[in-house]
Amino acid sequence: MSENSANGISRFVVELGVAAxxxxxxxxxxxxxxxxxxxxxxxxxxxxxxxxxIGLLIVFGSLVNxxxxxxxxxxxxxxxIDGGRAKVVASFLLPLIAFGAISAxxxxxxxxxxxxxxxxxxxxxxxxxxxxxxxxxxxxxxxVVFEIGFQVPLLKGPVEAWFGIY
Amino acid sequence: MENIGLLIDGFGHILSWNHILLMMVGVTLGILVxxxxxxxxxxxxxxxLPLTFSMDPISAIIxxxxxxxxxxxxxxxxxxxxxxxxxPSSVATTFDGYPMAKAGQASRALTLxxxxxxxxxxxxxxxxxxxxxxVANFALKFSSPEYFAVYFLAFASFISMGAxxxxxxxxxxxxxxxxxSVGMDTISGNLRLTxxxxxxxxxxxxxxAVMGLFGIGELLLTTEEGLRFEGIKARxxxxxxxxxxxxxxxxxxxxxxxxxxxxxxxxxxxxxxxASFMSYGVAxxxxxxxxxxxxxxxxxxxxxxxxxxxxxxxxxxxxxxxxVPGSATAAVMMGGLMxxxxxxxxxxxxxxxxxxxxxxxxxxxxxxxxxxxVIATVPLYASILRVPFSIIGPIIVAVIFSGxxxxxxxxxxxxxxxxxxxxxxxxxxxxxxxxxxxxxxVLGDKxxxxxxxxxxxxxxxxxxxxxxxxxxxxxTLGLVLLLSPVAFWxxxxxxxxxxxxxxxGDGNAAA
Numbered sequence: 001m002s003e004n005s006a007n008g009i010s011r012f013v014v015e016l017g018v019a020a021x022x023x024x025x026x027x028x029x030x031x032x033x034x035x036x037x038x039x040x041x042x043x044x045x046x047x048x049x050x051x052x053x054i055g056l057l058i059v060f061g062s063l064v065n066x067x068x069x070x071x072x073x074x075x076x077x078x079x080x081i082d083g084g085r086a087k088v089v090a091s092f093l094l095p096l097i098a099f100g101a102i103s104a105x106x107x108x109x110x111x112x113x114x115x116x117x118x119x120x121x122x123x124x125x126x127x128x129x130x131x132x133x134x135x136x137x138x139x140x141x142x143x144v145v146f147e148i149g150f151q152v153p154l155l156k157g158p159v160e161a162w163f164g165i166y
Numbered sequence: 167m168e169n170i171g172l173l174i175d176g177f178g179h180i181l182s183w184n185h186i187l188l189m190m191v192g193v194t195l196g197i198l199v200x201x202x203x204x205x206x207x208x209x210x211x212x213x214x215l216p217l218t219f220s221m222d223p224i225s226a227i228i229x230x231x232x233x234x235x236x237x238x239x240x241x242x243x244x245x246x247x248x249x250x251x252x253x254p255s256s257v258a259t260t261f262d263g264y265p266m267a268k269a270g271q272a273s274r275a276l277t278l279x280x281x282x283x284x285x286x287x288x289x290x291x292x293x294x295x296x297x298x299x300x301v302a303n304f305a306l307k308f309s310s311p312e313y314f315a316v317y318f319l320a321f322a323s324f325i326s327m328g329a330x331x332x333x334x335x336x337x338x339x340x341x342x343x344x345x346x347s348v349g350m351d352t353i354s355g356n357l358r359l360t361x362x363x364x365x366x367x368x369x370x371x372x373x374x375a376v377m378g379l380f381g382i383g384e385l386l387l388t389t390e391e392g393l394r395f396e397g398i399k400a401r402x403x404x405x406x407x408x409x410x411x412x413x414x415x416x417x418x419x420x421x422x423x424x425x426x427x428x429x430x431x432x433x434x435x436x437x438x439x440x441a442s443f444m445s446y447g448v449a450x451x452x453x454x455x456x457x458x459x460x461x462x463x464x465x466x467x468x469x470x471x472x473x474x475x476x477x478x479x480x481x482x483x484x485x486x487x488x489x490v491p492g493s494a495t496a497a498v499m500m501g502g503l504m505x506x507x508x509x510x511x512x513x514x515x516x517x518x519x520x521x522x523x524x525x526x527x528x529x530x531x532x533x534x535x536x537x538x539x540v541i542a543t544v545p546l547y548a549s550i551l552r553v554p555f556s557i558i559g560p561i562i563v564a565v566i567f568s569g570x571x572x573x574x575x576x577x578x579x580x581x582x583x584x585x586x587x588x589x590x591x592x593x594x595x596x597x598x599x600x601x602x603x604x605x606x607x608v609l610g611d612k613x614x615x616x617x618x619x620x621x622x623x624x625x626x627x628x629x630x631x632x633x634x635x636x637x638x639x640x641x642t643l644g645l646v647l648l649l650s651p652v653a654f655w656x657x658x659x660x661x662x663x664x665x666x667x668x669x670x671g672d673g674n675a676a677a
Contacts, residue, residue, distance in 0.1 A: 011596070018592055022337050029344045032359040044622040047351040047358050050614045054343045061337035068331065080595065085390050092389040093588075096382070096563060100584055103567065104577045112564040116557075124556030138561060142568060150217045152572050 008082030015069035019062045026058030095119055107157030113139035169299050176523030180531065185228055189528065192229045193536045194543070196236020201244050201547045205562055206253050207237035207478075208494040208604065209380040212373045213569035215502050223506045224524045230502060231482070231525060232532040234495050235287065238438070238478050239540040240547065242279045242471055247272060247548055255438035255474045258446040262459065262466025269462050273403050276544060277410040278464055279471045282421055284537040286472035289425040290432065290479030291529045294486075298515070298526070301487040305512035310619035311630050313489075315640035317613040320490045321606070322644040323434055325651070330599045332651045338593065339602035345370045346610025353618060365578040372501055372607035373573045376494070378586020379593070379600050381566045385559060386591040407541065417468045420449050428473035432480025437493040437601065438473075445473030479529060485510055486522060489612065494601040497608040 033048030033055060040046065081089070095115065103111030117135030120126045126134075146152050156165065199210030211230050218226035241253030246263035259279060266275035308316070321339060325332045348359045349369025360366040414421075424445040431441035449469035450459045459466050481492030482499075489511035491497040503510050508518060515522050550558075570583040593600060606613075624630035632638040 014592070015596055018596055018598075019337075022341065025341065025344070028361075029359060032361060036356055036358050040626060043354065045618045045626070047354045047356040049621075050617060051344060051347045051359060054340050054347070058337055058340045058344065061333045061340060064333040065331070065337060068333065081390070088392065089386055089390050089591075092386060092559070095560075096584060096587075099563065099567065100580045103580060108568060108571055112568070116560050116564060119560040120557060124554060134557070138564060142564070146217075146568065146572070151220070152217060153575075154568055155571055155575075155577055 008079045008086065010073075011078035011080045012069060012073040012076070014080040015073050016066060019065040019069060023059050023062030023066070026055045026062060029055030029058060031055075091123065103155065105157065106159055108154040109139045109143060110157060110159045112142060169295055172299070172519060172523045173295055173527060175519070176525075176527035177531075179224060179520050179524040180228065180528050185225065185528070186531075186535075188225055188229045189232045189532050189535050190539065192232025193236035193239075193532065193539050196233035196238075196536075197240035197243070197540055197543065197547060198236075198550075199233070200237035200240020200253055201550060202558065202562060205565075206241070206380055206384070207234050208376050208498050209384075209566075210237055211495055211498045211502070212376040213381075213565060215373060215498065215505070216569060216572035218502065219505065223503075223508055223518075223521055226502070226506060227499070227521070227525050228528045228532070230499055231528060232536070234478065234499070235475075235529075235532050235536045236540070237495075238287075238475055239280060239283060239536055242283060242474075243276065243540065243544060243547060244551065246275045246279060246467070247544075248551060255442050255478070256470070257439070258442040258470035259467060259474075261446065261470075262461070262463050265460070265462035266464070266467065271462070273406040274410045274464070275462075275467055277407045277541070278414070278467045280537050280540055281411065281414055282417070282424075282468040283471040283475040284533055285421055286425050286428055286474070286476035287479045287533040288530070290429055290476040291526065291533070293429050293480060294483045294529070295526055298483055298487050298522070301483065302512040302515040305488050307636070308512070310616045310623065311633065311637045312640065314613060314616035314620055315631060315637050315644065316488055316490055317609055317616065319640050319644040319647070320484075320609075321602070322648040324599075324602045324605070326647040327434070327440065330597045334596075334598045335602055338598045338600065339606045342375075342603040342606025343610045343613070345375065345603075346372070346607045347614065352611055352615065365576070368574060368576075370582065370607075371573050371579070372498070372604060374570055374579050374582050375586050375607055376498055376604055377566050377570050378583040379590035379603065380494075382563070382583060382587025383590020383594055383600075385562060386587060387594060388555070389559065413464075417465060420465050420468050421472050423448060423452075424469045424472035425476045428476030429480045431473070432477035432492050433483055434492065437481065438475075438477040441477035442470035442474040446470045475533075479533075482525075482529075486514065486525070487512060491605065491608065494604045497601075497605045501608045 029051055033052035036048045037046035038048035038052035040049070095118065099111055099115040102114060106114075113135040115135070116138050117128075117131045120131035120134055121128055124131070142154065146154055195214065196207070196210060199205040199213075200207065205213075210233055214230060214233060218229060221229070237253065238255070241251060241256035242259050242263070245251045245256040245259040246267050249260050249264040251257040251260055263275050263279060266272070324339065325335045344359070346369075348366055349357065350367070351358050357367060427445045427448065428438070428441045431437065431444065446466060446469050449465050450456060453459065453463075453465060478493065478495070481496040483492070485491040485496045485500050489500065489509070491500045500510050503514075508514060508521065566583065567580055570579045571577065573579060590600060620630050624633075630637075631641045
């Protein structure tokens, strides 16, 4: 997507894209339902019977939404998001994805500490000696609340293992 | 009255220090999620739900429902002090609440909001106390076709009453149904719609969807808009609270009217947001002196708040008695009930009267606790909002991720939350409603079971939905609702055409 263009993406294009996406999802649901059988068996309706019609309704709704996009949003000049705002959203979204990826690898406690420290340091422009303890502090609070308070463990990784915490 | 006796038993079940403490914790957490942007009632309840898996159901529901009340109150606080609705349902409160606060009447506006909200909520609970037994008895006559008809009615009313395009509502809702059917089929045991991805076998939890759609999605929107809190210093003065309490009876008509609107919109799945807007509109239209509306008219605070809370409370009646939740948050709580091993619906009243009446009793007590707690803690929460978003935002994200992991101890759910967050962000910007998606995800399996069992009973003929007076009445009402947008559109175009002709005839166009 050309998110860096000066004018940004028009709402019309996004409306079309989303409707096409939901439509494709509907087709996938129909296909998946037919795959497992959307008909009638000795035991009554088959497993795909209900989802098949759901899929059809999604396709139907998406088609109408495409038509309405042409009627309502074409040539109105409405902007979905412009370059500057896209950058702001990306600056929130990308660390989020990195947080997920790091947590999958090192566990949620380490991920949380790093994520909070990094966002405070890079985006909040705090000094590192404020950001790092803050990240560790939040992580520690989580540990006390979840692990000890409610006894629902979070994902732990190799770092906790070094300290002998399981 | 039988219900009163049951209610007293209910109070017997919940009156212990342990439960009162849980109430206070619930309300406090609720106010917090209501105040913080990006966290709302549905999201807060979803985050707390995994922590209640090991609790006994009565304590768990007290915690969750009190969080709901707290969140409703918290949403109004930010509306009035910061002009930022913490909850979608408190948007209407900003119209007059913020101008009042700006004019130096913050305490008055807050007190008006909290007390009228409390009154609205109490009216909702009284309604539940009186009607729930009757509705449940009525619902005992239901079998599968009637149940499907009730679900159909609920979803049809979403399509017809929603503010958004009916087709966007349809797509959003059907996506919810499709997502609900991913994984193991409850009747045949077959796997469906998993497309051979092992992570999908356990299905897609509605909790993950709520956390992504309402949590991450909301945060993305907040970041994009570059949130700035320009709050008004709030110091709640006792004298002013007293003075405001004395003036409340003056608004009795507004309160009564808004309560009725709220209860009706809460029982039907229109929900608190629609109720508060409608109530504000009615109050404004019926006022003799409209000049102060939008500039700080107290009625503009009382009306939406009363309706918001009475709708929020009433939304629990159809959830308990029929198993059809009236709002997104009620849907999440109903999902919780099913996880704790309870089946919402009329049988719950005979199987677990202690649970049902304990919950109803806790609603009386919880709302009273909430009014006092919220008045006492306003300055505290107002100061939380002065913490920069670059700290609050990431902490909320971390809380959501932890909650998402705890739903099923699965790391793939975290990526699912991010995807739902993106979906929620785009849907919100394009005016796709999110509540129907959540509702469909919670009710999906039940609606499908009801439909398939009806089909089994009739051998595949749809005529079973018109086989007796009750079911055909429900289905017809549903169809009428479903087709009403078409009718309105037709009437609208016809009138416009006639209007055009008329104005051409006159020679001067009346706006």
